């Protein structure tokens with residue numbers, strides 16, 4: 441669904457991604473972990489066509505939806521209006537499945553998105569992406585600002601959509617434990633390069649990954 445080959449992206453003279461290759465197959469859940477400034481947002485922006493590669497290529501097949509990091513909602517519109525904007529081809533605008541998944545949004549449905557907390561906005565962004573019936577979901581920092589219980593609920597939901605519909609996911613996460621737990625494969629991005637990749641079990645068992653990202657010595 442996503443194929444990134446030898447991707448190099450620069451901001452002027454600064455190289456943010458340097459020969460990055462990664463893939464997400466149909467029905468796969470793949471994680472990308474790495475520290476601040478590693479190039480994760482640059483990769484997302486390139487996948488979405490907002491940045492042009494200096495070298496290499498990116499290809500996406502199937503319906504891709506992005507759950508962006510932070511507050512990329514229409515602030516003057518209500519929660520419900522924001523969710524309906526995500527509807528696939530403007531159809532299937534029934535938002536009730538999203539409220540079943542994220543019950544704490546239901547009482548806020550008529551509140552303007554700009555007046556929500558960061559965590560609430562993050563939930564709306566995920567709900568809006570799910571409204572588009574994606575085949576592949578790119579999630580930028582799912583856990584940021586969310587209560588652990590909410591994150592666990594979202595993770596369960598993604599697992600279920602993956603198992604029942606074959607939803608493919610590229611999960612870009614600072615929380616490596618969550619990422620490795622949810623996804624079957626992962627890549628480690630550091631200073632614009634993929635420095636490790638493999639099954640989540642293998643990466644979690646690697647001393648360097650565990651020390652750097654799982655807080656284990």
Ligand code: ATP
Pocket residue numbers: 451454455456474475476477478479480481482483
């Ligand atoms: P974070 O998790 O902190 O958001 P990240 O992994 O998403 O970090 P990027 O935002 O992709 O990292 O940044 C990668 C590198 O590119 C960093 O060194 C950053 O300073 C640099 N960079 C990002 N955006 C720009 C820009 N518009 N102009 C110049 N340099 C940039």
